[in-house]
Amino acid sequence: MTELNLYETLQAKFGDQIAGANLEAIGDSWIEVTAAGLVEVCHFLKHDPNWQFNLLNCITVVDYFEPDPKKAAKAGWEPHLEVVYHLSSTEQKHEDGTRFGVVLKVMTPRWKDDQEGQLPEVPSVASVWRTADWHERETFDLSGVIFTGHPDLRRILCPEDWEGHPLRKDYEMPLEYHGIRGR
Amino acid sequence: MAASVADQRVIEFDVRTDEMLVNMGPQHPSTHGVLRLVLRTDGEVVSEVEPHLGYLHRCAEKIGENLTPRQWVPYTDRMDYLAGMNMNLGWALCVEKLLDHNLSDKAKHLRVIIAEMGRIASHLVGMGAYGLDLGTFSPFLYAFREREKILDLFEEACGARLTYSYLTPGGATADLPEGWLDKCSAFLDQFEPVIQEYHALLTTNSIFIKRTANIGVMDAEMVTDYGCTGPVLRGSGVDHDLRRDGEEIYTEMYENYAFEVVVQKDGHYPRDHTYPPVPKEAVLGDCWHRFYVRMLEVVQAIDLVRQAIERYRSADGDWGIPIKLTQKLPKGEVYLETEAPRGQMGFYLVSDGNSIPRRVRARSSCFCNLSVTSDVCRGALLADVPAIVGSLDVVMGEIDR
Numbered sequence: 001m002t003e004l005n006l007y008e009t010l011q012a013k014f015g016d017q018i019a020g021a022n023l024e025a026i027g028d029s030w031i032e033v034t035a036a037g038l039v040e041v042c043h044f045l046k047h048d049p050n051w052q053f054n055l056l057n058c059i060t061v062v063d064y065f066e067p068d069p070k071k072a073a074k075a076g077w078e079p080h081l082e083v084v085y086h087l088s089s090t091e092q093k094h095e096d097g098t099r100f101g102v103v104l105k106v107m108t109p110r111w112k113d114d115q116e117g118q119l120p121e122v123p124s125v126a127s128v129w130r131t132a133d134w135h136e137r138e139t140f141d142l143s144g145v146i147f148t149g150h151p152d153l154r155r156i157l158c159p160e161d162w163e164g165h166p167l168r169k170d171y172e173m174p175l176e177y178h179g180i181r182g183r
Numbered sequence: 184m185a186a187s188v189a190d191q192r193v194i195e196f197d198v199r200t201d202e203m204l205v206n207m208g209p210q211h212p213s214t215h216g217v218l219r220l221v222l223r224t225d226g227e228v229v230s231e232v233e234p235h236l237g238y239l240h241r242c243a244e245k246i247g248e249n250l251t252p253r254q255w256v257p258y259t260d261r262m263d264y265l266a267g268m269n270m271n272l273g274w275a276l277c278v279e280k281l282l283d284h285n286l287s288d289k290a291k292h293l294r295v296i297i298a299e300m301g302r303i304a305s306h307l308v309g310m311g312a313y314g315l316d317l318g319t320f321s322p323f324l325y326a327f328r329e330r331e332k333i334l335d336l337f338e339e340a341c342g343a344r345l346t347y348s349y350l351t352p353g354g355a356t357a358d359l360p361e362g363w364l365d366k367c368s369a370f371l372d373q374f375e376p377v378i379q380e381y382h383a384l385l386t387t388n389s390i391f392i393k394r395t396a397n398i399g400v401m402d403a404e405m406v407t408d409y410g411c412t413g414p415v416l417r418g419s420g421v422d423h424d425l426r427r428d429g430e431e432i433y434t435e436m437y438e439n440y441a442f443e444v445v446v447q448k449d450g451h452y453p454r455d456h457t458y459p460p461v462p463k464e465a466v467l468g469d470c471w472h473r474f475y476v477r478m479l480e481v482v483q484a485i486d487l488v489r490q491a492i493e494r495y496r497s498a499d500g501d502w503g504i505p506i507k508l509t510q511k512l513p514k515g516e517v518y519l520e521t522e523a524p525r526g527q528m529g530f531y532l533v534s535d536g537n538s539i540p541r542r543v544r545a546r547s548s549c550f551c552n553l554s555v556t557s558d559v560c561r562g563a564l565l566a567d568v569p570a571i572v573g574s575l576d577v578v579m580g581e582i583d584r
Contacts, residue, residue, distance in 0.1 A: 026515030
């Protein structure tokens with residue numbers, strides 16, 4: 001019951017859909033999944049009796065973008081978004097009894113087809129865990145990722161007519177919202 | 184459409200009623216903050232509930248991308264403002280996990296004392312406010328009477344009564360003042376018998392049982408599917424508590440402490456002989472059980488604080504010197520969940536190698552707990568909606584962040 005076991009199992013079962021992993025990272029290790037294979041992998045992880053990841057803890061997006069061109073040149077990565085899924089299980093544990101969790105990542109460009117303003121698309125996992133319903137709405141609202149196949153994708157924390165996605169690194173606070181000064 | 188439920192309390196059978204949209208909130212007292220529920224009602228029966236949130240949204244995560252981890256501590260206790268200490272603890276442990284920072288035994292015991300006292304204070308509000316939701320005022324006053332004493336203790340330890348910022352990455356901002364432990368023990372001795380009063384006022388009160396037993400029943404599969412955690416999860420009979428099942432950095436705080444997870448197993452709660460029995464009307468996973476789990480957790484927290492005080496007195500080491508304000512973080516990312524009073528509170532931290540993180544994320548326990556409302560309130564009576572939402576014990580500050 002280790003991360004390495006899990007990675008090998010997934011690789012053997014899903015092949016190319018498992019795009020990579022970082023098992024020696026500082027902090028948590030993670031496994032990268034392609035957008036196309038995400039729902040299948042999640043379905044397997046939840047329902048396979050060996051793993052039973054029945055709790056979806058969190059969905060979030062990390063924006064890798066540096067507005068300052070000087071810093072961007074030194075950053076060591078191309079601008080992209082990482083959609084991060086934290087799963088755990090109430091049934092399975094590590095051998096020493098501690099929490100067994102897994103981190104899945106889906107890499108996506110910041111804009112669909114490199115057209116600024118066109119939000120990237122990632123398949124929704126709301127059909128696997130119902131937790132994903134609200135989490136994906138929040139992620140869409142704040143980070144601007146469209147979850148295809150989501151039953152009701154609309155803003156949840158910001159007002160319905162809000163413009164932009166605040167957790168993007170290039171977001172600019174509006175000057176004015178319904179007569180209220182923004183900044 | 185005529186109302187049709189197999190509920191004896193509904194007397195309007197075959198009476199033609201119109202569907203009506205009712206706005207509950209955002210200022211309704213039983214919504215625990217500014218939550219707006221749009222109810223589609225047909226007579227007394229609710230056919231659809233649509234929660235609208237975000238009234239308290241402050242984009243704390245965005246603020247976290249511009250501050251160092253220690254500077255962000257005050258923002259964490261403004262999320263769940265009824266359990267600020269537990270929020271501070273979750274964030275502190277998350278940063279320490281990234282830094283691979285080890286605490287002395289004394290610092291860990293200090294944290295157990297503070298975190299469990301925070302749990303008591305939070306569950307007291309949960310209990311008192313639940314009484315308010317159901318229309319009884321007095322438990323609220325009794326709960327706040329005891330909570331004041333905990334706040335006095337916290338004030339003495341850190342100077343604040345609500346937004347503490349006391350536990351911080353590296354330890355705590357100060358050691359407990361002299362004589363504090365004795366005052367804390369005296370409070371526990373005085374407080375423990377008072378719980379019997381609460382049981383008399385609410386837990387065994389027949390009106391209370393009628394309002395909560397067999398209302399808002401959720402089975403184990405439903406709560407895990409929605410990601411509900413904490414007392415909501417355990418109230419449905421799932422044996423999962425991060426103090427025992429969490430990650431090592433968190434469970435080692437509670438290592439060698441004697442405690443059992445409060446959950447009904449084989450029809451019994453642990454050590455339930457000293458508590459009022461489960462009424463025969465109550466069904467596992469209903470509002471009454473969620474309330475009962477919280478009440479038992481208060482008693483358990485008293486026991487944990489007593490153990491922690493003993494250990495703290497004899498432990499070696501310092502009380503935990505905080506890390507530098509601008510401490511450089513290693514490049515990497517961590518996610519850590521802790522057992523806050525309302526559920527599993529998660530913090531996610533991504534670092535580029537600077538002292539200011541690239542991404543900070545707070546996974547809210549109440550956010551998931553609230554998402555179950557529209558499902559569980561479908562088909563309920565209008566008067567039961569406050570009973571169900573109240574039993575989830577949500578704090579909007581944490582949901583909206």
